[in-house]
Amino acid sequence: MAEHNTDHGYLLDNQESEAGIRFGALSELFDPVTFRHVDRLGITAGMRCWEVGAGSASVPLGLAERVGRTGAVVATDIDVSWTRDIGSGVIEVLRHDVAADPPPPGGFDLVHARLVLVHVTDRAEALRRMVQALRPGGRLLLEDADPGLQPLLCPDESGPEQRLANRLRSGFRDLMAARGADLAYGRTLPRLLREAGLEDVQADAYFPITSPACAVLEAATVRQIRSRLVAAELATDEEIDRHLANVSTGRLDLATAPMISAWGRRP
Template identity: 45%
Template sequence: MRWEFTVGSPPGRYALDNAAEQAALRFQVLERHYDPHTFAQLDRAGVGPGMRCLEVGAGGGSVAAWLADRVGPTGSVLATDLEPRLMADLDGRSNLDVVRHDILRDDLPGAAFDVVHARLVLLHLPERRYALERMIAALRPGGLLVVEEFDCAEVAVRRSPDPGAAALFTQVHDAFVRVLAGAGADAAWALRAASAFREAGLEAVEEAASAGVWEGGGDGIALHRANTEQLQGDLRDQGVGGDELRAFWDLLEDPGFAVDAYRLVTVAGRKPGAGVRP
């Protein structure tokens, strides 16, 4: 299937642009640490052969690839992103299309999908309720919407070589959250998403969340390195000095340091209407 779109808008305000060199590391961490949770949720919700799926803000494309394999040759997947360059190698699958697309501004077919999924996209968008409405409009009656977001306003330090190190982590992470908020993000939107689903009229709304701990020197905690390295200029504007940032990065490599992994909250619901396809 080929898709035609009207694409003619300036990009949104997403702070962690995929064109930056740190994006590849970010997607590596997301795939390794969160794909198992995401795939289990999509499996549990009944995603299966023959379904037509929309993956919004697909990033590195690992979820889009899984969906394409799951729905098989009789199904299809449309993977969208503001900046799809990191999905270049996915376009070979015959049931998967990748398009550059802004969920807030560019055309989407109405009532065309059995499943719409977005992970870690809406929290970044100031117009997240509007994006949610557009995603619901793209679903057929009875279709499944799955939105996953980090509950990331605060991160608990589990282990620290000294109290000063724990305070430094919190100081830099708080500044990071302020930078995201300055671009319109809501780090606590994960906690409001289920209510937003119900207010939008979705039915059978369910929630699930991941849990974990990231050890210093491990590959999960490297997400903090990728994010703060990419936004280091903005962090300086928030009062984080170069020495503090370097000490923060050293801390992320320290096996004596550990933090809670970001909790990924999955919210699933159905658009009212006709029964489930296929």
């Protein structure tokens, strides 16, 4: 695995063929959670929102519906190839690295990032820039995974298929950690928001234990990282084929890592 130790950056490249499938499954799983929080925070007509590391169109489009024509949504990502799905004049798309580039100008009522910071090597700087972009009274909503809290793909490890699934998931986590991902990042979000000077900080966590979208997500993810798992001797091609066949039956109860949502207000 030494070859991966200095290989920082995204393990799951947005431009690969499976990425669209993955983002669709992530939207199905987590958009209801994200927008439950967005609506609780009172994001309504006329507000300005920054969606960080958008990856797909679903969250920017949902924000655009809420802020209307008098509001604005800035959606940023290192790779903006997904923007062909956006037909809203409210949304401005920028190619942007949250840890290296200045925040988009203007100040925001909401800054939101979902499943982004766990993959960013300089997480502290990215968070500082997001807080800096908030207007007084603006809200920061960060949602990130914590694979360390619930590391299993199959929490009900009832047989050989489930044991194989969990071993491959462990290999995936090893690859992520070798690239600088913090697998215990989600749980730190409330403290980090308080340390950044935000007020009224709260958080909760969500993860599905069985969902058709979990199976779609798992198959696309494994196909995307297959060559890396084999190269790092974390799995054989035969094991990966067997696992994908097991997933396709629909009989495995597949989960995700918990997604922790934390939010706070700039004084």
